[in-house]
Amino acid sequence: KADRLRAFLRTFDEKALVFTQYVRTLRYLEGVLRSDGYRIATYHGGLGAAAKDAAVRAFREDAQVFLSTEAGGEGRNLQFARTVVNYDLPWNPLRIEQRIGRVHRLGQDREVHVVNLWAEDTIEAYLMELLDRKIHMFELVVGELDLILGHLDERQSFEELLLDVWALREAEERRAAMRKLGDGLVRARAQYDWVKERNEDVLGGVGEEATA
Structure with a gap:
């Protein structure tokens, strides 16, 4: 699936949120994408409040890819991006909806794109x-x-x-x-x-x- 993600990211030059359920997978993807030259912001439940704020700020200002576990699917407004990639899919569909809701919310004036990998x-x-x-x-x-x-x-x-x-x-x-x-x-x-x-x-x- 990592190769499919890399192939997708090469097709456009916009910011993308990439969600995974596990920190281990997040770390793996971070290494893969950094080696491809992407600027990455990472976000997961193990970060403190200041580090989480810094990750969101980095994504808004410079980073091309926001790699996040489920922690990024709750309570953050990221509507300055419009593409969500579900690298893996939780069995609870409401959690998928929460992920999409980070960009598909009030203030979003562009069409939202959702990419699912399986x-x-x-x-x-x-x-x-x-x-x-x-x-x-x-x-x-x-x-x-x-x-x-x-x-x-x-x-x-x-x-x-x-x-x-x-x-x-x-x-x-x-x-x-x-x-x-x-x-x-x-x-x-x-x-x-x-x-x-x-x-x-x-x-x-x-x-x-x-x-x-």
Whole structure:
């Protein structure tokens, strides 16, 4: 995946946020990208507040790539960039949404680009099949995903459901369970869209009465 990341970064000259789940992976990528001549800012939970502020400042002023663990997906406004690369993908899709939210927020006046890297026949590939192809996650407004997943299962989180599927040993059994989970997501998205449309109709009617 590192070679795919390097190939992608060579295709444009804008700033990019690259997220990974592990500090070890972050350190590895830092070495790879520095050897390619990129100016890097690194951000992870082990840094103190001053070091975190310095990393954000370095990214804003000079660095081309902001390498971050999940710590960078919370509470930081980085809308001066518009490209997010998910080097690896957390099983909890709300954490993916948090990552994207660092650049896709108030003050962002450009189109946001999201790049996801994964290997075939991995749980990350299954995750993208479900989130991207089934419910078009990356077209949603921030906050909508949580509402959709709320219609999926009252007893288990999406992360737990995905883990149950991945734990199945037989490939055909796993594919069947994945199709079932995908169908559930499609129904959850349809239910959310129906509720959203009804709410918009109600609010629209209230607005018309108020202006009458």
